[in-house]
Amino acid sequence: MTRQLKKSNLILIMLVYLLGIFMGAIDTGIVTPARNVIQNFLAVDDKTGIWMITMYTLAYAASIPVMGKLADKYGRKIIYIISISLFGIGSLFCGLSQNFDSFTVLLIARAVQAIGGGGIVPVATAEFGTTFPKEKRGMALGLVGGVYGIANIFGSSAGSAILDIFGNNNWQYIFYINVPITLFIIIAGLIALPNSKAESVKKIDIFGISILTLMILSVLYGLKKIDFFDFSASITNPSVYPFLLIFLVLLPVFIFAEKRAEDPVMNLEYFKNVRIIITLILSFMTGVILMGMIFVPQFSENTMKIPTGSGGYFVLILGVFAGVGAPISGKLIDKLGVKIVLGFGFFVSALGSVFLVLVTANYPNMITVFISLMLVGLGIGFTMGTPLNYMMMENTKEEEANSALATVSLIRSIGTAIAPAIMIGFISHAGMSVQSNIMALLPSEVSLPELPYAQELTEKLDTLKSDPDMKDKLAGVDIPDLSSMQTVKINMNDTNSNIALPPEILTMLQSSDVTTITEACKVLSNTMFDKMTPDVIDKIESGLDSGIASMQDTATGMEEGITGMQAGVQAQQQALTQLESLKVMMARQMTQAASTGGIPQDMPSSMTTQAAAPMSIVDMIPEEVRSRIPQNVLTELSDIKTLEDLDKKIEELKFAIQDLSVQADELTIAKAGITDTINKMAELKNAIPGAFDTAKNNYLSEIEQRKVPIESKFQETLNVGFKQVYLTVTIASILSFLILLIYKKNKAAAINNN
Numbered sequence: 001m002t003r004q005l006k007k008s009n010l011i012l013i014m015l016v017y018l019l020g021i022f023m024g025a026i027d028t029g030i031v032t033p034a035r036n037v038i039q040n041f042l043a044v045d046d047k048t049g050i051w052m053i054t055m056y057t058l059a060y061a062a063s064i065p066v067m068g069k070l071a072d073k074y075g076r077k078i079i080y081i082i083s084i085s086l087f088g089i090g091s092l093f094c095g096l097s098q099n100f101d102s103f104t105v106l107l108i109a110r111a112v113q114a115i116g117g118g119g120i121v122p123v124a125t126a127e128f129g130t131t132f133p134k135e136k137r138g139m140a141l142g143l144v145g146g147v148y149g150i151a152n153i154f155g156s157s158a159g160s161a162i163l164d165i166f167g168n169n170n171w172q173y174i175f176y177i178n179v180p181i182t183l184f185i186i187i188a189g190l191i192a193l194p195n196s197k198a199e200s201v202k203k204i205d206i207f208g209i210s211i212l213t214l215m216i217l218s219v220l221y222g223l224k225k226i227d228f229f230d231f232s233a234s235i236t237n238p239s240v241y242p243f244l245l246i247f248l249v250l251l252p253v254f255i256f257a258e259k260r261a262e263d264p265v266m267n268l269e270y271f272k273n274v275r276i277i278i279t280l281i282l283s284f285m286t287g288v289i290l291m292g293m294i295f296v297p298q299f300s301e302n303t304m305k306i307p308t309g310s311g312g313y314f315v316l317i318l319g320v321f322a323g324v325g326a327p328i329s330g331k332l333i334d335k336l337g338v339k340i341v342l343g344f345g346f347f348v349s350a351l352g353s354v355f356l357v358l359v360t361a362n363y364p365n366m367i368t369v370f371i372s373l374m375l376v377g378l379g380i381g382f383t384m385g386t387p388l389n390y391m392m393m394e395n396t397k398e399e400e401a402n403s404a405l406a407t408v409s410l411i412r413s414i415g416t417a418i419a420p421a422i423m424i425g426f427i428s429h430a431g432m433s434v435q436s437n438i439m440a441l442l443p444s445e446v447s448l449p450e451l452p453y454a455q456e457l458t459e460k461l462d463t464l465k466s467d468p469d470m471k472d473k474l475a476g477v478d479i480p481d482l483s484s485m486q487t488v489k490i491n492m493n494d495t496n497s498n499i500a501l502p503p504e505i506l507t508m509l510q511s512s513d514v515t516t517i518t519e520a521c522k523v524l525s526n527t528m529f530d531k532m533t534p535d536v537i538d539k540i541e542s543g544l545d546s547g548i549a550s551m552q553d554t555a556t557g558m559e560e561g562i563t564g565m566q567a568g569v570q571a572q573q574q575a576l577t578q579l580e581s582l583k584v585m586m587a588r589q590m591t592q593a594a595s596t597g598g599i600p601q602d603m604p605s606s607m608t609t610q611a612a613a614p615m616s617i618v619d620m621i622p623e624e625v626r627s628r629i630p631q632n633v634l635t636e637l638s639d640i641k642t643l644e645d646l647d648k649k650i651e652e653l654k655f656a657i658q659d660l661s662v663q664a665d666e667l668t669i670a671k672a673g674i675t676d677t678i679n680k681m682a683e684l685k686n687a688i689p690g691a692f693d694t695a696k697n698n699y700l701s702e703i704e705q706r707k708v709p710i711e712s713k714f715q716e717t718l719n720v721g722f723k724q725v726y727l728t729v730t731i732a733s734i735l736s737f738l739i740l741l742i743y744k745k746n747k748a749a750a751i752n753n754n
Contacts, residue, residue, distance in 0.1 A: 296376075565661075
């Protein structure tokens, strides 16, 4: 059968399988640059959003052994076609999740995708591993690894390109691209693929798969909730330790189930073989290392200050060198042996990660990004898939190829499922510091334009209040010191503020990248101003209104006082006129008396003799005149007995009239000043809203002027999280290299292969 395939359909069969691998791998990469876009659109945070990748890897890991067994029983062609169909259906509903606006739909669709994916790579890898002769097996598996690596990396660039073409708001098209590929593979596969199957197939270990899935879910959920920066406190949190305990409780149950299973999902006999144990440990580590890739787009976007969704283009650097490294590693395995090739891959991977942490993150530019991604990509190319599959097949029987390779994929998938749950915690923790760090860079005060008459009014009111005569009248006037409001203190980090930001503003801040953070700060500030200033303006205007009302009351009182004074002056003027007329009349009569030597008949005796009883001058005023003199003046005149007293009283009345006139004039001037002050206060009040609008614009302009330091601080803060991610990759690479050193080649397998 194999020889016949080599002569006829081998190339077409290889193309159909490789195209399926390409589609499955491109989907992982194509989601990577869109991860932030999708989670922002569906309003979920980083730790929740990462599940669109974790769910895929988890369901993928759980489906691998099932699909492997089904392929053995029903044939690789049938299961491969079914897997491709499930993958296409899942892709379709991943895209439709945007129309449903549902992250839950997306996760379910990703699980369906993954179940299909679980039957693509393992089935294709098993077909290649058993169809090709042993001397060409490394090259064949290298093709699988190369296509997988190239597609995975190319997917990121394809994702960025699709987002550029259709826009971030149409991210569903990154999934729809799989639909036509699915249709082609189904048609070609039905025509060209042979339906290879095992002669005897044991019962599928459904119970073991279920227990293993629960164990992985428990660990993932527990790790998701752990704060590694406060490990001791978070590990005792009820949302963490119960799930880790579930894992520990299920572990012996799983072991017991696998020992009794006819065909265990994880052959425990493998764990009695040191070489296989090392292979599986390295598979897990490779999964951890591989997951560093999913953060490359976001890291590149942050480092190179490019928009979200554009970072996938930088993954092309990774893809080129991974694509070159994978087939080369396959060829070198046949010549140099798997240990040297895999060791070189781990070494280069560690070197690239160290360079990224120490150099690229601190000195970001195109050169440092290129070097780090080149090294990481080359390391991935030499470690991904081919060497570990080769090692596993070297230590197992050929008839166990499906289950052996499925176990390697399962363990690697567990690593790819667990690693993001830990790594995203580093990014999230760094993200928690972004807001406070950025807010600390925003201007701490805002400049107000000079308010009309502010200084003048403040000084004038202070002067009036210091005047003893005006103090009581202005006692209720309380005007803020507007002259001191040239600057207003701003604290965007005020945790005691009662101002609640709209959800869309919070979402915008959380989803900001280095290119949008400055604009986000301006939107935040604008929103804060719009929420804060009405109360501030209302307080100032209320103070001004209160002051204007009080001063208007004062002006009204002054007007009444002026009117009263003017009436008093008029009345006293009339009295003065009457007294002066009386004085003239009396003087004339006395002159006549002196010339005639007699006494006028109408002259009171008190004016001529001291013997007569005293008589008031009021009695001498004719009745018609007396009625026109104010009563208070008449009362004062009642004490006047002589002409001399009358003269004196006239002088006093003149002085009183003059004094009252002066007071009336002064009060009139004071009232005019109060009226002017009221008018100026009203004008100032009208200028307040415009002044705050100008102040807001000044503040936003100052934020724009600080764009460079704001972006740099954002970049620097997030890079702390990326450093921790790639430090994890570095540690995993170094540990893998050290573990590989103790690996010894299976001599029996080497003899058999020869």
